[in-house]
Amino acid sequence: MNRSAVIALGALVVLGGVFFATQEEQVSVGVQTLSFKDFDGSAIRQVEIKGKNAARLSQKDGQWQIAVADGAKQVPADGQAVEKVLEEVGKVRSSFMVSQRKEAHGDYEVTAETGTEVILSSEKGQAVSLVIGKRTAKGGNYLRESGSDKVFSASTRLASLVSKKTIDWRGRGLWNLKKEEITRVLLKPVEQAGFALVLEGEGPQSQIKLAEDVKTAPGFRFGVSEAKRLVDALPSLRAVAFVDEPKKDDEMGFGGAHTQVVVEKKEGKSLTLHIGSENDKNQVYVKVADKEQVYLLTKSSVQKFKGGLDALRAMDLVAFDDKQVTKLEIISGQNKTVVEKNAGAWAITSPKKLPDAFEFDPATVVRQLSSLKNTKAASFVGLENQVGFGFKKPSLEVRVQQADGQQAALIFGRDLTEGDAQTYVKSPIDGGTYLVRSFQKTRFERGVDLFKKVAPPPMNFNQAQGFNSLPPDVRKSLEEQMRKQNL
Numbered sequence: 001m002n003r004s005a006v007i008a009l010g011a012l013v014v015l016g017g018v019f020f021a022t023q024e025e026q027v028s029v030g031v032q033t034l035s036f037k038d039f040d041g042s043a044i045r046q047v048e049i050k051g052k053n054a055a056r057l058s059q060k061d062g063q064w065q066i067a068v069a070d071g072a073k074q075v076p077a078d079g080q081a082v083e084k085v086l087e088e089v090g091k092v093r094s095s096f097m098v099s100q101r102k103e104a105h106g107d108y109e110v111t112a113e114t115g116t117e118v119i120l121s122s123e124k125g126q127a128v129s130l131v132i133g134k135r136t137a138k139g140g141n142y143l144r145e146s147g148s149d150k151v152f153s154a155s156t157r158l159a160s161l162v163s164k165k166t167i168d169w170r171g172r173g174l175w176n177l178k179k180e181e182i183t184r185v186l187l188k189p190v191e192q193a194g195f196a197l198v199l200e201g202e203g204p205q206s207q208i209k210l211a212e213d214v215k216t217a218p219g220f221r222f223g224v225s226e227a228k229r230l231v232d233a234l235p236s237l238r239a240v241a242f243v244d245e246p247k248k249d250d251e252m253g254f255g256g257a258h259t260q261v262v263v264e265k266k267e268g269k270s271l272t273l274h275i276g277s278e279n280d281k282n283q284v285y286v287k288v289a290d291k292e293q294v295y296l297l298t299k300s301s302v303q304k305f306k307g308g309l310d311a312l313r314a315m316d317l318v319a320f321d322d323k324q325v326t327k328l329e330i331i332s333g334q335n336k337t338v339v340e341k342n343a344g345a346w347a348i349t350s351p352k353k354l355p356d357a358f359e360f361d362p363a364t365v366v367r368q369l370s371s372l373k374n375t376k377a378a379s380f381v382g383l384e385n386q387v388g389f390g391f392k393k394p395s396l397e398v399r400v401q402q403a404d405g406q407q408a409a410l411i412f413g414r415d416l417t418e419g420d421a422q423t424y425v426k427s428p429i430d431g432g433t434y435l436v437r438s439f440q441k442t443r444f445e446r447g448v449d450l451f452k453k454v455a456p457p458p459m460n461f462n463q464a465q466g467f468n469s470l471p472p473d474v475r476k477s478l479e480e481q482m483r484k485q486n487l
Contacts, residue, residue, distance in 0.1 A: 032097040034152040041086030043122040049162050051116035055169055066169045076171040085161045094154035102149045108142040109134040132159050172238040179235050184264040190257050192308035219383045223314035230304050239295035252285035253277025259306045275302050315377040317427040318410045322369050324402040330444050331397040337447040339365050361453035368450055377434035389424040390414030396441050412441045
């Protein structure tokens with residue numbers, strides 16, 4: 001036997017000794033198994049979790065419920081979360097038994113005091129009782145069936161699926177509503193005129209519009225995207241907390257006038273959402289008609305339903321055809337930047353003298369036109385022109401001209417001196433005054449620098465996956481080639 005073989009054999013003996021020294025006195029691999037392949041999750045009617053995050057869930061009339069208020073009250077639970085647990089139990093398979101000694105249970109955290117016990121019961125009685133212990137080195141968990149001393153190592157997500165607080169087991173959704181079911185939404189904000197949105201068609205051809213009987217103010221522009229966001233938000237409304245203690249309607253803002261949203265569905269049924277007052281945590285009381293449960297939602301999630309028709313005003317500020325634009329001007333004080341398209345190619349025509357080492361990137365023109373077209377206002381001020389807006393001496397003007405001669409100019413006025421950083425702007429679409437966040441103006445104040453080619457950051461070869469494992473001569477050759485290409 002040569003020297004290399006002796007060394008290899010010695011290493012194998014050492015590793016074998018370490019392996020057996022770290023194992024339990026009695027280990028059965030491939031003989032003892034833990035399996036729930038015949039488990040029928042559809043028959044389970046009760047899930048009880050004991051341990052740090054104790055919970056008791058039960059099914060009634062096909063709906064999962066969870067006990068709250070020390071078991072005195074049953075409230076709706078998230079059925080999908082329960083079904084995931086049942087599905088995962090059915091996937092448990094392990095033939096790696098690490099111990100069958102009771103005194104070792106504490107080491108694997110599969111005792112009643114250290115582990116999480118999951119008890120699943122059907123109408124016939126207990127179907128599964130399992131203790132989930134600590135994580136294994138490979139990311140799974142140690143598992144033990146209740147009443148058995150055998151501990152198995154298994155790859156499973158059970159621990160994460162059952163480690164929930166009571167609030168996380170509860171059904172946070174307000175209602176079972178799908179967008180495709182909605183045909184009409186009637187909004188009744190407090191102290192403002194109510195109005196209705198009508199949904200027609202399905203899929204990509206669907207449309208949303210104001211009901212014919214809705215009266216709008218002169219100059220009002222209906223925002224289709226704003227209306228779409230409002231309707232899209234309805235099915236996904238979710239609670240951040242629940243009101244389980246007794247409270248009077250007056251305490252929650254339901255006793256008097258309050259905002260209501262009526263959702264009409266295709267089958268002729270309707271759902272009514274009542275939006276009440278705020279609590280001291282900037283959360284809003286909300287409930288669905290004919291349901292006992294009262295929810296708490298974030299203020300921002302319901303604000304859009306309380307704003308009246310103005311909340312659906314279109315906030316786009318300038319309209320043009322990107323492909324038809326032949327000239328873009330940015331005027332900021334005495335500085336004027338102009339880019340023009342001639343023979344299909346963009347070029348900077350002002351200023352005549354560009355900064356030293358300046359390299360023009362034509363692709364930036366397309367990006368700036370897109371940015372301009374997508375500029376949205378934060379709020380609508382009015383259609384009246386007032387001296388205080390600063391439009392007589394604009395702080396910035398951005399103008400576009402199309403090949404057909406059409407022009408549009410977005411005029412920025414003065415900045416607000418109080419509150420959030422906002423700037424008055426005049427829209428060429430309706431001549432109205434709006435407020436935008438000030439960064440939407442200052443970004444254009446960069447002028448010619450908006451069109452400067454920016455060199456990509458130098459590549460860190462050591463961070464390239466697999467680069468360091470290449471032979472030295474190959475790495476050196478690749479580095480030289482990449483540097484030549486400025487990568």
